[in-house]
Amino acid sequence: MITDIIKKTKAYFCLDCGKCTAICPVTRYNRSYSPRKLVIKTVNSPDGNTLSDERLWNCLSCMMCQLRCPSGIDYIEFTKLMRKDARESGFLGQSTHGNVFESLWKIMANTKINQNRLNWVTSDLKVSDNSEYLYFVGCLPYFDQFFSDLNAQIIKIAQSTVKILNFFGVEPKILKDECCCGHDLLWTGDLDGFKSLAEKNVKLLKDANVKYVITTCPEGLVTFRFDYPKFFGDLGIKFLHITEFISEKITSERIELKPLNKKVTYQDPCRLGRYLGIYQQPREVIGSIPGIEFKEMERSGRKSVCCGTSCWTNCDRYSKLMQMDRLKEAKSTGAELLLTACPKCLIHFSCAQKDENYPEENRIKVADLTTIFCEALGGI
Amino acid sequence: MNQRSDFQPKIIAFACHWCGIGRNEINPVEEFPKFKLIKLLCTGRISSALLLKTFEKGADGVVVFGCPEGKCHYNFGNKNAIKECKLSQSMLDLLGMNGKRLRSEFDFFDQDGGLDEIMDEFVQNVKELGPNPLRID
Numbered sequence: 001m002i003t004d005i006i007k008k009t010k011a012y013f014c015l016d017c018g019k020c021t022a023i024c025p026v027t028r029y030n031r032s033y034s035p036r037k038l039v040i041k042t043v044n045s046p047d048g049n050t051l052s053d054e055r056l057w058n059c060l061s062c063m064m065c066q067l068r069c070p071s072g073i074d075y076i077e078f079t080k081l082m083r084k085d086a087r088e089s090g091f092l093g094q095s096t097h098g099n100v101f102e103s104l105w106k107i108m109a110n111t112k113i114n115q116n117r118l119n120w121v122t123s124d125l126k127v128s129d130n131s132e133y134l135y136f137v138g139c140l141p142y143f144d145q146f147f148s149d150l151n152a153q154i155i156k157i158a159q160s161t162v163k164i165l166n167f168f169g170v171e172p173k174i175l176k177d178e179c180c181c182g183h184d185l186l187w188t189g190d191l192d193g194f195k196s197l198a199e200k201n202v203k204l205l206k207d208a209n210v211k212y213v214i215t216t217c218p219e220g221l222v223t224f225r226f227d228y229p230k231f232f233g234d235l236g237i238k239f240l241h242i243t244e245f246i247s248e249k250i251t252s253e254r255i256e257l258k259p260l261n262k263k264v265t266y267q268d269p270c271r272l273g274r275y276l277g278i279y280q281q282p283r284e285v286i287g288s289i290p291g292i293e294f295k296e297m298e299r300s301g302r303k304s305v306c307c308g309t310s311c312w313t314n315c316d317r318y319s320k321l322m323q324m325d326r327l328k329e330a331k332s333t334g335a336e337l338l339l340t341a342c343p344k345c346l347i348h349f350s351c352a353q354k355d356e357n358y359p360e361e362n363r364i365k366v367a368d369l370t371t372i373f374c375e376a377l378g379g380i
Numbered sequence: 381m382n383q384r385s386d387f388q389p390k391i392i393a394f395a396c397h398w399c400g401i402g403r404n405e406i407n408p409v410e411e412f413p414k415f416k417l418i419k420l421l422c423t424g425r426i427s428s429a430l431l432l433k434t435f436e437k438g439a440d441g442v443v444v445f446g447c448p449e450g451k452c453h454y455n456f457g458n459k460n461a462i463k464e465c466k467l468s469q470s471m472l473d474l475l476g477m478n479g480k481r482l483r484s485e486f487d488f489f490d491q492d493g494g495l496d497e498i499m500d501e502f503v504q505n506v507k508e509l510g511p512n513p514l515r516i517d
């Protein structure tokens with residue numbers, strides 16, 4: 001019910017001030033999109049005609065607007081709930097890649113599936129069935145195959161993570177049948193799809209009998225920390241991002257790292273930054289590597305700009321423009337390497353640079369933080 | 381689920397209009413005793429999304445028929461399809477569903493066997509692989 005959504009997200013408090021639209025990175029490029037208008041339109045006529053508005057699918061759920069809203073309206077929750085109702089009324093956003101990921105998730109969620117997803121675990125990586133730590137790899141093996149033409153070395157994130165954990169004396173457990181955490185289905189309004197994935201994971205995580213779950217995907221972490229408890233209660237597991245794990249270790253232990261003489265900058269992923277407040281840890285990890293010269297982008301931390309697309313939905317020319325500008329900003333710091341801590345940022349920024357019209361002078365290498373830290377430990 | 385012995389696989393074949401299969405038919409979908417043929421204007425329409433969707437909906441096997449490389453009526457449609465088939469096979473392998481459930485025939489012209497022989501062989505292969513775990517009967 002729309003009226004429930006209005007109540008739940010406090011949308012009726014909207015002052016029509018437009019602060020959200022002024023800060024929204026989508027509006028900057030796509031002038032027809034306005035979070036203010038969507039809220040006002042919904043509050044003024046809660047009969048459901050906003051549901052067919054295709055602009056409902058343009059939001060990146062980047063949370064930028066929410067930090068500015070003087071009335072404390074939960075805009076991202078508004079988007080999430082409205083999309084659920086929109087989907088139920090037969091309206092959907094534009095799925096990128098022909099919606100292949102939705103098929104993948106639906107197949108993965110099936111309990112009769114026996115995945116074959118551990119080929120990346122080479123013999124030098126130590127994993128163990130008896131461990132307090134579990135490394136939740138998520139969709140990485142699928143992304144690695146699907147985006148192989150981007151040469152983004154996506155699976156190296158998983159390999160580097162196990163290497164890093166091994167270095168700190170942890171031989172993590174890994175699961176053969178874990179599936180996508182369900183983040184994207186949740187945020188595109190497919191609650192049933194989300195639940196079927198989550199139920200499968202919750203059972204596996206409970207059976208795994210571990211204390212800590214490490215992730216390299218901020219979206220996974222947000223989903224585990226905030227969304228799973230809403231549906232399944234407390235799992236009694238501490239969910240950590242790999243940068244939280246590393247930063248804790250490097251403050252308590254003295255470690256020797258190989259110097260890397262590079263100028264780098266860092267993209268705060270929306271979920272890791274604004275959602276989880278993990279701004280400091282990634283910077284500590286980067287700062288611990290000798291030789292690295294760290295350059296902050298002008299818009300960083302709370303002000304960091306999204307990588308341009310979310311949930312494989314509505315990736316359009318505005319997304320590309322947003323990515324180009326962000327990459328230009330990264331390059332203008334003088335950095336030669338753009339680090340990030342989210343596999344999707346890595347995919348989106350690598351994809352944007354494949355465009356034939358991408359300006360050569362703005363080209364910048366993009367890598368995940370884990371792969372660089374692993375290199376400093378001696379590499380894979 | 382079906383016993384292996386009386387297991388009748390559901391097979392979908394996608395074929396390009398120009399590759400010589402069902403060319404004289406106006407129907408976009410043709411039912412054969414052992415499979416269903418879906419005709420496309422060009423295999424350029426094939427994407428991993430389409431192929432995986434077919435498996436998600438319960439197909440036990442999928443075949444893609446297209447023209448030999450370099451002979452696409454629209455120049456590059458089959459090139460794309462070859463790439464998408466390979467990609468889908470690797471995805472099926474990751475999902476533990478076996479990439480062999482998907483077969484692509486892009487030099488159909490050059491083979492003596494003809495459609496029946498290829499399909500008989502494929503049906504046999506799929507029977508050995510067993511039903512698609514997602515199949516709902």
Ligand code: SF4
Pocket residue numbers: 020023024025026027035058059060061062063064065066075076
């Ligand atoms: S969450 Fe981000 S993309 Fe969505 S309306 Fe707010 S600022 Fe714009």
Ligand code: SF4
Pocket residue numbers: 013014015016017018019020021035036039068069070071072073075
């Ligand atoms: S910032 Fe908040 S109060 Fe202002 S227009 Fe946007 S939703 Fe309404």
